[in-house]
Amino acid sequence: xxxxxxxxxxxxxxxxxxxxxxxxxxxxxxxxxxxxxxxxxxxxxxxxxxxxxxxxxxxxxxxxxxxxxxxxxxxxxxxxxxxxxxxxxxxxxxxxxxxxxxxxxxxxxxxxxxxxxxxxxxxxxxxxxxxxxxxxxxxxxxxxxxxxxxxxxxxxxxxxxxxxxxxxxxxxxxxxxxxxxxxxxxxxxxxxxxxxxxxxxxxxxxxxxxxxxxxxxxxxxxxxxxxxxx
Numbered sequence: 001x002x003x004x005x006x007x008x009x010x011x012x013x014x015x016x017x018x019x020x021x022x023x024x025x026x027x028x029x030x031x032x033x034x035x036x037x038x039x040x041x042x043x044x045x046x047x048x049x050x051x052x053x054x055x056x057x058x059x060x061x062x063x064x065x066x067x068x069x070x071x072x073x074x075x076x077x078x079x080x081x082x083x084x085x086x087x088x089x090x091x092x093x094x095x096x097x098x099x100x101x102x103x104x105x106x107x108x109x110x111x112x113x114x115x116x117x118x119x120x121x122x123x124x125x126x127x128x129x130x131x132x133x134x135x136x137x138x139x140x141x142x143x144x145x146x147x148x149x150x151x152x153x154x155x156x157x158x159x160x161x162x163x164x165x166x167x168x169x170x171x172x173x174x175x176x177x178x179x180x181x182x183x184x185x186x187x188x189x190x191x192x193x194x195x196x197x198x199x200x201x202x203x204x205x206x207x208x209x210x211x212x213x214x215x216x217x218x219x220x221x222x223x224x225x226x227x228x229x230x
Contacts, residue, residue: 001026001037002227005076005099007067009042011165014197017216018082025224031070036227041067049161052085052127061092072097078226084134084195084215085127105134107222108193108215111139115211117146117191121184123177124195126157134195136153146189152180164198171228174202181208 004022019038020094026036051060064086068079070162079101081087087104094101112120120138122145128134130153135145148156159173181192181203192208194200197216205212 002077003039003075004223004227005068005071005074005079006038006082007041007043007064007071007080007086007093007103008040008082009045010046010048010081010086011198012042013165013167013201015082017197017200018080018220021220021223022218024105025220027195029224029228036224039071039076041071043067045165048086049165055090061089064089065092065096068093068099068101070220072186076224078102080219080223083197085125088127088131090133091125091212100222102219102226103137104215104219105137107218108185108195109138109143109211111213112143112191113192115191117205117211118142119146119190120213121146121148121186121187121189121192122195123148123184123192123199124158125160125178126153128195129153129156135188142220145193146184146187148180148184152183155169156180159202160186160195160198162203162211164196166191174207178202178207185210 006018022036027034040091046107076099079099084104090101090103108226120143122129129147138145155176163173191211191213194211195215200214
């Protein structure tokens with residue numbers, strides 16, 4: 001079994017889900033007392049969020065690269081960034097270490113294509129919805145991403161940062177996400193991508209009339225397959 005290196009704390013609310021699901025997945029496959037071999041480097045999210053807001057991505061690149069080098073030195077054989085937004089730093093991480101990085105968008109794209117969809121609604125932080133690092137990767141694979149309008153993007157983003165990353169889950173916010181999901185479906189979305197690792201704390205399949213693709217769960221499944229591959 002390969003050792004999985006997690007760059008976590010982005011937020012720890014979702015990193016805790018990564019740890020749980022990775023261990024549950026390995027136990028389900030191998031049985032008995034088996035669990036995943038994991039190295040977790042959990043950062044302090046407050047200064048990370050400040051740098052995101054100020055647009056200092058060069059410094060964020062450097063910090064994520066340092067985290068990747070630390071995990072490599074600790075023996076990681078596969079790296080995961082436990083957040084969609086911080087994949088803006090994926091190239092810096094890949095350049096910092098020979099250990100392969102499993103990009104969070106790739107398992108989602110593969111699952112979407114396997115299901116036969118080509119137009120999906122994308123929910124995430126403003127960075128993930130608006131910057132091309134994510135939507136362009138999907139487009140290159142033949143998947144069109146539909147994003148909410150300006151006002152709804154602001155709502156989706158604020159619920160993530162003001163509530164979900166702080167462990168706050170509100171019924172009123174779930175209702176807003178349901179409304180926005182319905183709007184994306186009306187705009188032609190065949191499925192919805194939960195493009196933020198905290199959104200799974202708020203909504204599930206019962207909140208959407210079309211299939212949901214949870215990037216956290218799909219990232220975990222791909223990591224387990226890679227870790228257990230011969």
